Amino acid sequence: xxxxxxxxxxxxxHLGNYLGAIRNWVAMQEDxxxxxxxxxxxxxxxxxxxxxxxxxxxxxxxxxxTAALVACGVDAVGGGGLGRAIxxxxxxxxxxxxxxxxxxxxARMGWLNRMTQWKDKAGKNSEGASVALYTYPxxxxxxxxxxQATHVPVGEDQKQHLELARDIAQKFNNDFATPENPTxxxxxxxxxxxxxxxxxxxxxxxxxxxSDPSDMSRINLTDxxxxxxxxxxxxxxxxxxxxxxxxxxxxxxxxTNLVGLxxxxxxxxxxxxxxxxxxxxxxxxxxxxxxxxxxKLEPINTRFVALLQDRPxxxxxxxxxxxxxRQLATPTLNATYDALGLVRx
Ligand code: TYM
Numbered sequence: 001x002x003x004x005x006x007x008x009x010x011x012x013x014h015l016g017n018y019l020g021a022i023r024n025w026v027a028m029q030e031d032x033x034x035x036x037x038x039x040x041x042x043x044x045x046x047x048x049x050x051x052x053x054x055x056x057x058x059x060x061x062x063x064x065x066t067a068a069l070v071a072c073g074v075d076a077v078g079g080g081g082l083g084r085a086i087x088x089x090x091x092x093x094x095x096x097x098x099x100x101x102x103x104x105x106x107a108r109m110g111w112l113n114r115m116t117q118w119k120d121k122a123g124k125n126s127e128g129a130s131v132a133l134y135t136y137p138x139x140x141x142x143x144x145x146x147x148q149a150t151h152v153p154v155g156e157d158q159k160q161h162l163e164l165a166r167d168i169a170q171k172f173n174n175d176f177a178t179p180e181n182p183t184x185x186x187x188x189x190x191x192x193x194x195x196x197x198x199x200x201x202x203x204x205x206x207x208x209x210x211s212d213p214s215d216m217s218r219i220n221l222t223d224x225x226x227x228x229x230x231x232x233x234x235x236x237x238x239x240x241x242x243x244x245x246x247x248x249x250x251x252x253x254x255x256t257n258l259v260g261l262x263x264x265x266x267x268x269x270x271x272x273x274x275x276x277x278x279x280x281x282x283x284x285x286x287x288x289x290x291x292x293x294x295x296k297l298e299p300i301n302t303r304f305v306a307l308l309q310d311r312p313x314x315x316x317x318x319x320x321x322x323x324x325x326r327q328l329a330t331p332t333l334n335a336t337y338d339a340l341g342l343v344r345x
Contacts, residue, residue: 001037003028004149004187006044006140008210009058009065009089010051012220015293016208018072019195019264020155025085026073028153028190033084040147040325041074043089043318046097046139050132051121062089063314068221070317071304078320079313086328088321090143095329099142100135102336106172107138111164117157141165146329148185156196157207162189176339183332183339195264201235204253222304225294232258232290237282244278246270258282262289265296 005025007017029039043062069087070079076087090096112118115137122129132139140161144152145168152162169184177183200206200217208218216231223231236254243249249256249270259277262285263270277285307314337344 001032001035001151002147002149003032003037003039003151003153004144004147005153006042006143007065008048009043009045009061010048011061011210012222013065013068014208014210014218014220015261016155016198016218018221019198020192021153022069022072024153024190024192028151029075029085039085041069041085041087046090047136050130050136063311064308066314066317067304067307070307071300076317076321077324078317086321086324087317088325089318092318092322093325093329095146095326095333096139096142099146099333099336100139102340103138103142103168104135106168106175111167112137115164116160137161137164141168144187145169145184146332148332149187150185151190152187153190156191159189159191162187183335194260198261199253199257201231204236204257219293221297221300224301228293228297229290232286241279241281242274242277242285244274246274258289262292265292
C-alpha cells in the first residue's frame with residue numbers, strides 16, 4: 001500500500017479537514033506500519049498559489065499547518081517519533097511540478113472544464129482566473145501518480161479530482177505504456193462513510209471551508225474552549241426536538257450536520273446519538289456537543305501551541321520529509337520521461 005494525500009496550507013485546519021481526511025491519515029499510518037505500507041502526506045503550497053495570496057502568510061501557514069498535522073497525530077519522519085509518515089511541502093519536491101507538465105500533454109481541456117471546483121472558484125470571472133487554478137487538478141494528479149499511490153484518503157469534495165487523476169493515468173498508460181508494464185498505478189480514493197462532508201455551522205447547505213469569510217462558520221482545531229462554546233451556541237439549528245431515528249432528520253440540514261458532528265467526534269453512529277438525544281431540543285444538545293468538542297480538541301490544541309514554539313523543528317520535519325519524497329519520486333519521473341521519448345543525457 002502506498003498512501004498519499006495533501007492539504008492546502010491556507011488558513012486553519014478545521015473540523016471538516018480533520019473528520020473528512022486527517023483522522024484517516026493518522027489511522028492509515030497506523031495500518032501501514034503494520035502491513036509494511038508507506039504514507040506520504042504533504043502541504044499543497046504549490047496549489048495555494050493558484051489564488052491570490054500574501055507570500056509571508058503562505059510561509060507562516062505552511063509551518064502552522066505542519067504543526068497542526070503533527071498535533072493531530074501525523075508521526076512525521078524527522079519529528080522525533082517513529083517516523084511512520086513522510087510529511088513535506090510540495091515546493092521542496094520539484095518533481096511534482098515537473099510531472100504536472102508531462103501530464104499536461106495527456107489531460108484534456110474537456111475534462112478540466114467539467115471540474116466543479118474550478119467552476120465554483122472561478123465563478124463568472126473565468127477569464128480573470130489564473131491558469132494555475134484551471135490546471136490545478138493536473139498538479140493534483142501528479143501529486144499522487146508520482147508515488148504510485150494506491151490509496152488517497154480525502155473528503156467527498158475531492159472525489160472528482162481523484163477520478164480525473166485515474167483518467168489521466170489510464171490514458172497515459174494506454175497511449176505510452178503496455179498493459180504488462182504500466183507507467184502509473186490507478187489510485188483509489190478513501191472517503192469516510194459518515195463524516196465525508198462536514199457542513200458550515202451557519203448554512204447547512206454549504207461545506208465547512210477555510211475560504212468562508214465568517215470564522216463562525218467553522219470550528220478550527222486551534223479554537224479554545226470559549227470560542228468553541230460561542231460558535232456552537234450561535235450555530236444555526238431549528239426549533240424542533242431531535243428525532244429518535246435517523247430518518248427523522250430528513251429535510252433538517254443543520255440538525256443533520258450537528259448530530260453528524262457529534263457522532264463523528266464520539267466515534268459512534270448517528271442512530272446511537274439519537275438514541276440518547278431523541279426528544280430533546282438544541283438547548284440540551286448544543287452544550288453536550290460543545291463539551292465533547294472541547295474534550296476531544298483540547299489535547300490537539302495543547303500540542304499544537306507547543307509545536308509552534310519550535311520553528312527549527314518544523315523546518316527539519318519538512319526538509320527531511322522532502323528528501324525522502326524526492327528519492328521515492330525519482331523512478332516514476334524517469335519512467336515518464338522515457339515513456340514520452342524525451343532524451344536526457
Ligand atoms: P483542502 O486543503 O481543501 O482539504 C484537505 C482535506 O480536507 C477535506 N475536507 C473536508 N472533508 C469533509 N468536510 C469538509 N467540509 C471538508 N473540507 C475539506 C478535503 O476533502 C481534503 O481531503 N486539492 C486538495 C489538496 C490536494 C490533494 C492532493 C489531496 C492537493 N493535491 C492530492 C489529495 C491528493 C485540497 O484543496 O484540499
